[in-house]
Amino acid sequence: MPERWEHELKKLREVERPSTLEDRVAEGPHPHHEPGRPTRERVAAAVVAFAVCAAVGVFGYRTLSNDDVDGGSNVATGVPSGDETLVLELATSLGQPSATLLYGDERQEGVFESTNWCPNGVTVPDAECSSSIADFAFFPPVNAFLVVPPGTPIELTGNGSVAAWQIKGAADGHTVDGSESGETPLAHVPGVDGRYAINVGAHWALGDANVWFGVQVLSSESAAPDVLTVDCSLGLAQTDTSVVRTQSNGLAIQVVNDTGSSDLEVQQDDGDTIAIRQPNAHNGAEFVYGVAPGSFAIGCGRNVSRDATVPFELVDPDDNYASWDLACGDLPQTSFTSTVPASHPHDLAISELLWGLAPDDRIRGAGYAADMWRLGPTYVVQRNRESVVRVVLGEEGETWSGTFQACDGTGITLSEKIVTTGGGGSGPTGSAPSGPTSATGVTAVTDTPLPSTLVVRCEGLGSAVDSTTVLLQVDGLHIDATNVADAFEVRVEDADGLVPGGEIVFERANERATLDIPSGTYWVGCENGMLIDTWAGHVEAPDSYIQIDVLPSG
Amino acid sequence: MTLVTPRAEAEHDFDALFRAHASEVYRTLYAFTAGRRGIAEEATAEAFARAVAHAKRIRDPLAWIYRTAFRVAAAELKHERREPPEAEDPRADDRPGLVPLVDALRELSPNQRAAVVLRYEADLPVDEVARRMGINAATVRVHLHRGRTRLREILGAEETDDA
Numbered sequence: 001m002p003e004r005w006e007h008e009l010k011k012l013r014e015v016e017r018p019s020t021l022e023d024r025v026a027e028g029p030h031p032h033h034e035p036g037r038p039t040r041e042r043v044a045a046a047v048v049a050f051a052v053c054a055a056v057g058v059f060g061y062r063t064l065s066n067d068d069v070d071g072g073s074n075v076a077t078g079v080p081s082g083d084e085t086l087v088l089e090l091a092t093s094l095g096q097p098s099a100t101l102l103y104g105d106e107r108q109e110g111v112f113e114s115t116n117w118c119p120n121g122v123t124v125p126d127a128e129c130s131s132s133i134a135d136f137a138f139f140p141p142v143n144a145f146l147v148v149p150p151g152t153p154i155e156l157t158g159n160g161s162v163a164a165w166q167i168k169g170a171a172d173g174h175t176v177d178g179s180e181s182g183e184t185p186l187a188h189v190p191g192v193d194g195r196y197a198i199n200v201g202a203h204w205a206l207g208d209a210n211v212w213f214g215v216q217v218l219s220s221e222s223a224a225p226d227v228l229t230v231d232c233s234l235g236l237a238q239t240d241t242s243v244v245r246t247q248s249n250g251l252a253i254q255v256v257n258d259t260g261s262s263d264l265e266v267q268q269d270d271g272d273t274i275a276i277r278q279p280n281a282h283n284g285a286e287f288v289y290g291v292a293p294g295s296f297a298i299g300c301g302r303n304v305s306r307d308a309t310v311p312f313e314l315v316d317p318d319d320n321y322a323s324w325d326l327a328c329g330d331l332p333q334t335s336f337t338s339t340v341p342a343s344h345p346h347d348l349a350i351s352e353l354l355w356g357l358a359p360d361d362r363i364r365g366a367g368y369a370a371d372m373w374r375l376g377p378t379y380v381v382q383r384n385r386e387s388v389v390r391v392v393l394g395e396e397g398e399t400w401s402g403t404f405q406a407c408d409g410t411g412i413t414l415s416e417k418i419v420t421t422g423g424g425g426s427g428p429t430g431s432a433p434s435g436p437t438s439a440t441g442v443t444a445v446t447d448t449p450l451p452s453t454l455v456v457r458c459e460g461l462g463s464a465v466d467s468t469t470v471l472l473q474v475d476g477l478h479i480d481a482t483n484v485a486d487a488f489e490v491r492v493e494d495a496d497g498l499v500p501g502g503e504i505v506f507e508r509a510n511e512r513a514t515l516d517i518p519s520g521t522y523w524v525g526c527e528n529g530m531l532i533d534t535w536a537g538h539v540e541a542p543d544s545y546i547q548i549d550v551l552p553s554g
Numbered sequence: 555m556t557l558v559t560p561r562a563e564a565e566h567d568f569d570a571l572f573r574a575h576a577s578e579v580y581r582t583l584y585a586f587t588a589g590r591r592g593i594a595e596e597a598t599a600e601a602f603a604r605a606v607a608h609a610k611r612i613r614d615p616l617a618w619i620y621r622t623a624f625r626v627a628a629a630e631l632k633h634e635r636r637e638p639p640e641a642e643d644p645r646a647d648d649r650p651g652l653v654p655l656v657d658a659l660r661e662l663s664p665n666q667r668a669a670v671v672l673r674y675e676a677d678l679p680v681d682e683v684a685r686r687m688g689i690n691a692a693t694v695r696v697h698l699h700r701g702r703t704r705l706r707e708i709l710g711a712e713e714t715d716d717a
Contacts, residue, residue, distance in 0.1 A: 003706065003710075003711050003712065004709050004710040004711065004712050005658070005702070005705035005706055005708075005709040005710065005711065006674055008654060008655045008658070008705075008709050009655065009670065009671065009674050009675050009705070010675060011651055011652055011655055012581050012584070012585060012652075012655070012671060012675045013581070013675065014651070014652065015580070015581050015584050015652070016577065017576055017577045017580040017581075017595075017598070018580075018591070018595050020595070021576060021580065021595055021598060021599055022572070022576075024595065024596070024599035024603070025572065025599045025602040025603045025606070026603075027599075027603065028603050028606070028607060029600060029603045029604045029607055030596075030600060030603075261625075282625060282628070283625065283629065284628075284629055491696075493696075496695075497693060497695070497696055498695055498696060498699070499696060499699060499700075502699075502703065503700060503703070
């Protein structure tokens, strides 16, 4: 016999489709459902733009390959320094036209829309000339943009000249400035923040070419958007900014995709390390990742080649991120116990544990605020925005214990006001910083017993545990879960993505539960369960889960 | 640049597909949207309309229609969260017998609703549910587990006589 909920569910069969449904289908797709309309508008704008530019050069009829269309792949973005000149270099290289934008150490190769090139010269009788023309699928035909300050002067170098030019808004293709005759020099970038496409009709003694560049005018890091929008509609990533600000809990990405869904991949600047892999990113999906500020490249798909990614810089003008890494590099850590009551808030406990802080030193949660629990409550001391001390807290009964690392020369040590527990430990592990040790109250602990309870905290979009190894108890896995953000539940998944012990749904900020599961490897995560597009198990979103080992007791 | 899309091996009979599956798709979307008839109808219709428009690019039309309908409905639900409609009770024109179910469905996430309805109302196997939702079977099982648990809590687990 079915259960009551199944019986109720079968009542759905009473629901009949509306009689108007067939007529509505006959009307065909409705444009207002197509979130990619801006993309189509951009493509339409491109057609208009190219029609205007046709007057600039002499075109042939070869269609460039996709690689040509992608263009600008060697571009690196950065934050404007404000004292550089943007150099437009029109040269010849190996007998072919070359067009490059240079700003400081950054470089962008131009994307050629058309060329007409006569290696023996245009004026000789029966000159053998070759022509080419590109067929771009989107506007602008560059997918990376040099970041420059407003009004940056442009300097022309090389053996080519500018016969005509236009600067267009990258978002909508409208012409911002230009000169069809080239009488007005291309002297500077626009003075207003935004992304622009620069179209240059270049002339050399051996021919001419129509070239595109991309620049993003940015007055300051603070003026950068705090959401990176990536459009995967055409399979290749297109972004709306080359510089994005951190939010309080990391890098925010919004997805546009009017042709389905795809994986997203964010690569570190080294090109080898995957910083983020987001499967099945639908149109409209929004994600936040706790990655440290730095240089990245984003692509649509999985194992995206570097050429198919778009670079961007994650900047932190609002100081949302405190680096986990010490400025002096890796150091051995000193474990300690103390009698600072565990009831003391973390920041107060840290100030009690540390000695020798300078007036301007700042004690901060490591990483983003929402990230500070990934290794246990982790705090750093920042001096001149560099992390010079790191303390990871752990509860030892009713008092705080933990580990301590400090760069040489900071003058910061463990406080001698702390009375230790543990009865004369085995001495500091590694090279302890100078300062009080056993005689003054801080002792080292080398053999920390495995916890009997898995302590989970749901913060931001991530989860964190105090220990990735926990002992199974006679009645199962004990969990102490705290909901600091807007989590719906805690999930402890097995390798198949199932939840053998059942979910721990938050009815209050703190839930204690015992899951009847065997020892083994599990994945712990927090879910905001009522929002579509944000949910995924550890199979789909491994970065959102923490792998733990539940060991048999005894 | 040309988008590479799979080519259908054979023409699809969308009239037959509509007659056979439109009600089932609509019911699933009705559940997915927790009783928002307007969104369910529009998402169902839009999905079929797009399928007809893109017929030659679709290899598996029914799964494609489901996934498209889910996406359209999800976008509408998201839009609705940002700009709530003016005092429209989604249950207003429901049969009275459906009100407890619709209320219960509102306590589930959209994916849980879809998985539960496809599995237990349409009686589809888990693999087929996964295909229509565009997610993997393990994820479907998780949605089912959670959806069942929640429905039991709300509607009760006692057995009934009639199926």
